[in-house]
Amino acid sequence: RYEKWWLTFGIGSLVLFLVIVGISAFHQGHQPPSSVKTINYEQVDKVAPFNEPGLKKVEGKDWDYELVVVASAFMYMPTEVEIPVGSTVKIIATTKDVVHGYGVAGTNINMMLEPGYVSEYVTTMDKTGEYLVVCNEYCGTGHHTMKMMYKVV
Ligand code: CUA
CATH class of the missing domain: 1.20.5 (Single alpha-helices involved in coiled-coils or other helix-helix interfaces)
Known part of the structure; x- marks a missing residue:
């Protein structure tokens, strides 16, 4: 028994x-761990939060700011942000056309932005200076002109 x-x-x-x-x-x-599926990537800049790209202060979260970025051939929105030194930032980024890269020079941030997905990365900017963001996925004739600037002050 x-x-x-x-x-x-x-x-x-x-x-x-x-x-x-x-x-x-x-x-x-x-569902890849750092990615969230979006509805329609070509219209992604019409829906929150991507309709208002930029740096926003947030309360009650593990990070101080959210940086919303929309990549497209061949630019990033916004083109420049000023980040207070020592703050923790959650980068929330996507693309509205093809695959783009999102690499922040002088840091270990190196994201891939895929159509239809939101890529997220939390980082602390603890050194002042200017950080150039470049595209590190070949995306067409204007690939080398894709740039964004972080000014950590
Ligand atoms: Cu965008 Cu290369």
């Missing part, structure tokens, strides 16, 4: 384990 009970318990645990592994694999496969 006891053997049968243990066998049932064992098989039950195994099935439960496989279901949990299956569910988590499914979720990870469909």
Whole structure:
């Protein structure tokens, strides 16, 4: 009698384990950890928060500012931001056309912006200076002209 009970318990645990592994694999496969699917990437600059790109102070979060960026061939909106030194910033970025890069020179920030996805990265800017943002994914004839500037003051 006891053997049968243990066998049932064992098989039950195994099935439960496989279901949990299956569910988590499914979720990870469909949603990369740092990306959130958007509705229509060509219209993404018409919906919040991408209709108002720029740096915004936020309250009650683990970061001080949110920096909303929209990339398109061949520019970033906004083109320049002033960030108070020592502040923690969540970069929230997307593209409204093709794949663009988002690399901040002098930091380890190196994001890829994909149409239909929002890429996020939290960073603390603890040194003053000017940081040039460049595109590091080839995106067309104007690729090398894509630039943005962080002024950390
Ligand atoms: Cu955008 Cu290269």
